[in-house]
Amino acid sequence: MKRPFLAVLLVLGALAGLRADDTFTPIDTADCDVVVVGAGTAGVCAAVQAARAGMETILIESGFQPGGNATTGGVHFPGCFHAWQKQIIAGIGWEWVLGAIDLGGGTLPDPMLVPGKQHWRHQIALNGAAYSAFGEELCLKAGVRLRYFESPYKVEAVPEDSDLAGEHEGARWRMVSISQGEPREIFCRCLIDCTGNGRLSYLAGARLDHEEATQPGSLLYRINTGIDPDKIDMELVKKRFDEAVASGRLLKEDAQYGIEGFIRQPVNSYVAAADSSTGQTRTDTDIRGRQAMLRMLRFVRTLPGGENATIAEMSAETGVRESYRVHCLYTITADDYTAGKVWDDSLAYGFYPIDLHRLGRWIDQRHLDEGVVPTIPLRALIPEGVDYLLVAGRCLGSDRLANSGLRVQATCMATGQAAGAAAAEAIRQKVSPAQVDVEKVKALLREHGAIVP
Ligand SMILES: Cc1cc2nc3c(=O)[nH]c(=O)nc-3n(C[C@H](O)[C@H](O)[C@H](O)COP(=O)(O)OP(=O)(O)OC[C@H]3O[C@@H](n4cnc5c(N)ncnc54)[C@H](O)[C@@H]3O)c2cc1C
Numbered sequence: 001m002k003r004p005f006l007a008v009l010l011v012l013g014a015l016a017g018l019r020a021d022d023t024f025t026p027i028d029t030a031d032c033d034v035v036v037v038g039a040g041t042a043g044v045c046a047a048v049q050a051a052r053a054g055m056e057t058i059l060i061e062s063g064f065q066p067g068g069n070a071t072t073g074g075v076h077f078p079g080c081f082h083a084w085q086k087q088i089i090a091g092i093g094w095e096w097v098l099g100a101i102d103l104g105g106g107t108l109p110d111p112m113l114v115p116g117k118q119h120w121r122h123q124i125a126l127n128g129a130a131y132s133a134f135g136e137e138l139c140l141k142a143g144v145r146l147r148y149f150e151s152p153y154k155v156e157a158v159p160e161d162s163d164l165a166g167e168h169e170g171a172r173w174r175m176v177s178i179s180q181g182e183p184r185e186i187f188c189r190c191l192i193d194c195t196g197n198g199r200l201s202y203l204a205g206a207r208l209d210h211e212e213a214t215q216p217g218s219l220l221y222r223i224n225t226g227i228d229p230d231k232i233d234m235e236l237v238k239k240r241f242d243e244a245v246a247s248g249r250l251l252k253e254d255a256q257y258g259i260e261g262f263i264r265q266p267v268n269s270y271v272a273a274a275d276s277s278t279g280q281t282r283t284d285t286d287i288r289g290r291q292a293m294l295r296m297l298r299f300v301r302t303l304p305g306g307e308n309a310t311i312a313e314m315s316a317e318t319g320v321r322e323s324y325r326v327h328c329l330y331t332i333t334a335d336d337y338t339a340g341k342v343w344d345d346s347l348a349y350g351f352y353p354i355d356l357h358r359l360g361r362w363i364d365q366r367h368l369d370e371g372v373v374p375t376i377p378l379r380a381l382i383p384e385g386v387d388y389l390l391v392a393g394r395c396l397g398s399d400r401l402a403n404s405g406l407r408v409q410a411t412c413m414a415t416g417q418a419a420g421a422a423a424a425e426a427i428r429q430k431v432s433p434a435q436v437d438v439e440k441v442k443a444l445l446r447e448h449g450a451i452v453p
Contacts, residue, residue, distance in 0.1 A: 026176065028139035031168050032056040032145070035175060036192040036424050037152055040068025041078070041409045042393025042416030043194030044135045045092045050192070051142035051419030052448060057428060058186060059144050060177060063179065063317075066135035067128075068196060069394075069411050074220035074315025076131045078409035079123030080351045082111045083373045086347040091450035093413025096135055096291060097124060103129025117367050119296035119353060150179040155203040157387075158187065172388040173204075190423040190433070192381075193391040197277035198324040201391055206383035211400055213355040216268045216323040216419040217274025219289030220255060221314035223266040223297055227305040234260055237303060244299055253359050254292045254299075262296065269293055272359055276320040289318035321357060321407065328397025337402040338368060343377035345438045346453040347418035347445060350374050350411030356404045364400075374405065375453040378438060381419050387432040392419035414450065421445045 034050040036043050039061035047059040069075050078097060081089045100106065104127025115122050139146055154176040158165050164173055168187035175186045193200035196207045239357050241259040244250040253270035255262035269292035275281035293314060300306040334354060335341075351373055356364040368374070382398035391397070395413040406415075421444045426433045429440070442452045 002423070022295050022449050024183050026183045029185040029187070030058065031171065032058050033186045033188060034058070034190050034192060034420070035060065035173070035186055035188045036420075037200040038068065038194035038195055038196060038393070039063070039066040039146070040194060040196055040393060040412065041070050041093065042196075042412040042419070043068070043192075044096065044139060045142045045413045045416030046192045046194055047391050048092050048138050048142045048419035049417045050424050050447060051139075053421065053424035055424050057144045058147060058188070059139060060147045060150045060152065062149065064148050065132045066139065067132045068327050069319045071128050071132040071135075072315070072317045073319035074128065075409075076126045076128040077123045078126065078413075080115065080119055080408065082109070082113075082122055083115070083116060083349070084371055085097070085112050085353040085378050087111060088333065088351055088373055088451055089410045089414045091414065091417050091445065091448055092138065093410060093417065094278045095449070096131075096138060096413065097126065099134040099138070100126045100131040103127070103134055109367050119351075147179065150177050150184070152176070152200055152203055153178045153183070155191070155200065165371075191389045191428050192419050192420075192423055193326065193389065193395065194393045196320070196323070196394040197275075198326040198395040199277055201326040201383045201386070201389060201395075203322070204383070206386045206389065208324040209331075210324050211322070214273055214275070214323060215404070216253060216270040216285045216359055217273050217285060217289070217318045217320040218268045218270055218277055219293055219315060219318045220268050221293050222312040223293075223300060223309055224312045225263070225266050225300050225306050225309045227263060227300070227303060228410065229264045232263065232303065232305060234263070237263055240302065241299070250299055251292065254296050266296070266300065267437050268356070269296060270359060271318050274318055274320045275323045277323045285318045285320065290314070302363065322400075323395075325395050325403055326383050326391045326397060328391065329379050329382045329384055330377060330397055331379050332380050332396075332406065333396040334401035335398060336370065337374045337405055338366070340368070340372040340374050342375050342453050343379070345378040346375035347378050347381075347422070347441060348376045348411070348414035349451065350376055350406050350408070350414065352405040352408045352411065354405045356401065374402075376406065376411070376415050376418070378418070378422055378433070378436075378441065381415060381422065382434050387434070388426070390419040390423055390433050392416040398442045417448070417450050418445060421450075430437060
């Protein structure tokens with residue numbers, strides 16, 4: 001469309017009391033009960049739970065497959081489903097993991113293993129392709145309508161008892177999404193934000209929490225260096241690395257765990273201020289990740305034995321640890337987390353040390369005392385001031401330190417399933433999630449295999 005013509009349309013639209021986005025016509029309109037945005041570990045479990053509870057469910061994802069950080073980001077090693085010799089997370093997430101193992105191999109950790117400070121021994125190395133494909137099949141079998149390559153553009157509340165609500169089966173929300181440049185319209189009764197960054201909640205009017213400095217992300221890859229780490233002169237490597245950093249040819253964080261660690265395991269680079277919340281920040285984050293990998297490859301080629309180094313593999317996206325969290329009715333604090341606080345509306349367990357990554361320093365890790373298992377209450381899944389909206393996964397209501405432990409995949413899966421169940425029960429009971437009968441949500445979760453505190 002030529003610009004002057006567009007300008008005329010916008011002016012005419014403004015004169016007619018229309019906003020710019022009302023001047024285009026959606027290619028289709030859908031009615032459903034629940035819309036989940038973000039098909040990561042939380043979103044898949046939320047959508048499958050809502051659909052299995054009988055809700056017409058649409059799952060919208062801006063990428064091309066389920067799993068988010070876990071698959072597209074290459075982090076296909078979920079943990080921890082067990083704590084202190086007991087399983088604490090099961091349900092849909094566990095079914096997903098077992099299915100991925102069946103299709104792609106992998107070994108379950110010994111459940112009797114007491115993690116202590118070795119929580120990684122409870123992580124399960126999955127095949128990324130099987131993780132993605134089985135997650136998709138879980139959705140399809142539950143009747144979830146999957147829509148990849150799509151993002152919400154505009155989200156507005158539909159007033160109760162309005163004509164629009166009457167025409168669309170009691171809808172509470174109208175969402176306009178953009179699918180490869182084409183606008184689509186959806187009316188639904190409840191929204192679930194599983195974007196990992198609170199983007200849907202923001203569009204729906206919720207407040208987001210954000211830190212001045214966020215944790216770095218990581219691009220996961222593997223370089224075939226051709227170097228034997230036990231034979232190379234490590235002092236020479238360190239000297240060359242320091243020179244490259246001083247001259248600006250490398251960033252120190254390009255070698256995530258230091259250059260010696262990199263030569264032993266050439267698999268990842270930190271990406272400062274990685275942010276997945278908008279298309280532009282995702283673009284910048286991914287470019288900076290891939291540039292870091294190329295810098296390291298070229299550096300390795302300057303080392304004795306590394307002249308023919310090549311890239312062996314690379315994740316499709318830079319993994320993002322932290323961006324925005326949704327400000328919810330309750331913010332889980334680090335004290336709540338480390339005390340293993342249980343609320344009357346606790347719907348899920350989570351388990352991981354507080355685990356804050358910082359550039360230039362080793363990870364700030366604080367381990368949980370023996371026997372402590374943190375829990376997540378419904379009130380931390382309900383954005384403050386916005387009805388008929390839930391949030392799950394990495395961006396749920398928590399302070400920074402609590403979030404650094406809650407963000408792991410098993411916990412994201414458990415909170416996703418909890419949000420799916422809360423949405424389904426709220427719709428059944430014809431109330432908002434904040435008013436739902438929590439005992440019925442717990443019963444629904446147990447019926448679908450979840451472990452409820
Ligand atoms: C480098 C790294 C290492 C990690 N290591 C581990 C580990 O060892 N074990 C572990 O369990 N966890 C680990 N984690 C944490 C864990 O992988 C993530 O926190 C978790 O997967 C987050 O899940 P999620 O569903 O909340 O969000 P995400 O996985 O971020 O999924 C969100 C989804 O929403 C989509 N989306 C975002 N915005 C929009 C939008 N506007 N419209 C449509 N779709 C949108 C995204 O494309 C994505 O698919 C690691 C994370 C990183 C970055």
